[in-house]
Amino acid sequence: MKNKLTLLGSLFLMSMSLQAQTDDGIIRLSEFAYPVKRQNLNIPDVNGFKVLKCDFHMHTVFTDGHVWPNVRVQEAWREGLDAISYTEHMEYNPHSADVKVDHNRSHDLAVELAKENNIVLVKGTEVTRQTPPGHFNALFIQDANVLVADNNSNLDQEAIDKAYAQKAFIFWNHPGWKATAIPGSYEWIDFVEKMYQEKKLHGIEVVNGLGFHKKALDWALDRNLTIIGNTDIHNLIAHDYNIEAPGVHRTMTLVMAKDRSASGIREALEAGRTVAWSSNYLFGKEENVRNLVNASISVSPxxxxxxxxxxxxxxxxxEITNNSDLYFELEIKEGKGTKRIVLYPESTQILTAEAGQSKLSYEIVSTYIRSDKHLLFDINLK
Ligand SMILES: [Zn+2]
Ligand SMILES: [Zn+2]
Structure with missing residues (x-):
């Protein structure tokens, strides 16, 4: 009797649920659909600052990119980024026959979606001149259209001055681009020196896409300019980065900010609290890289x-533990202990040391605090 009732009951429920779904003649085979989820990129707070994952250099169809603006927000959401900036070329519009030229348009089209997805959208542009002097990104601008320089003899200077007048945060993009094609271009050129002297240059893009511009890192360090890493993506992120593989992330700038907002990001950029993160490597001022490492790595008694x-x-x-999604590779410099340690994201390794030592000194070879120098990291043994 009991079984019969259950059977009747489930038949009733089945007919109810079938009625609820109108049969449109399509069976949905959703197994291969991309799962809707945001990847969490876990990096612990550093001395009370949030570590924001930012990409301040990207393109859409509104210049020479291959995607509509909304795609960049969708990508950023999936990949766990906190902030992005559309930086369309000011003076290069190869799609102008098909897409109306408007340097604010990609940003404006993405504003609402960015809000819905909790992505901070920083308004920016790429001042795109001949190399040298090359390209400069201006962030936190109000209106990109008025930055297009008039046709006079000093175009480069005019574009920079107009961005500066909008209180932009300005950084030099990919300084080594065309280094072999244009001899003398990958130097600390007079134009940039003048910008620096006039305090119109605030940072340098040390990593562009998958390219580490070595001299650029040293220039930034020697002049206390903010170190930036970006994708400069033109295609889909998934086209250029093996983004589905475990541990793979796009190139980005880690910004140590007081809060997760545009003003928080701006304050941190001006204070130089950044580390560029590309592939398995971190690039930055020693203090910033060290703070990030100290927040991420712990060693047990x-x-x-x-x-x-x-x-x-x-x-x-x-036990030595990496509490972050960063990657660290350590090689011993001083002391008797494990010679090489690879700390994969969110993982622990066994560390051995000869008894009677108070510390081991390692070089973290997956960091660059100069073009020829890795961070030295002491492990105090208890
Ligand atoms: Zn560029
Ligand atoms: Zn670009």
């Missing part, structure tokens, strides 16, 4: 000790 019966040497065992 020794949990085991073993003495070799022949040599009488004691070895202590520790």
């Amino acid at each position: 020794s949990y085991h000790e073993k003495t070799n019966s022949k040599t009488k040497v004691s070895t202590k065992y520790y």
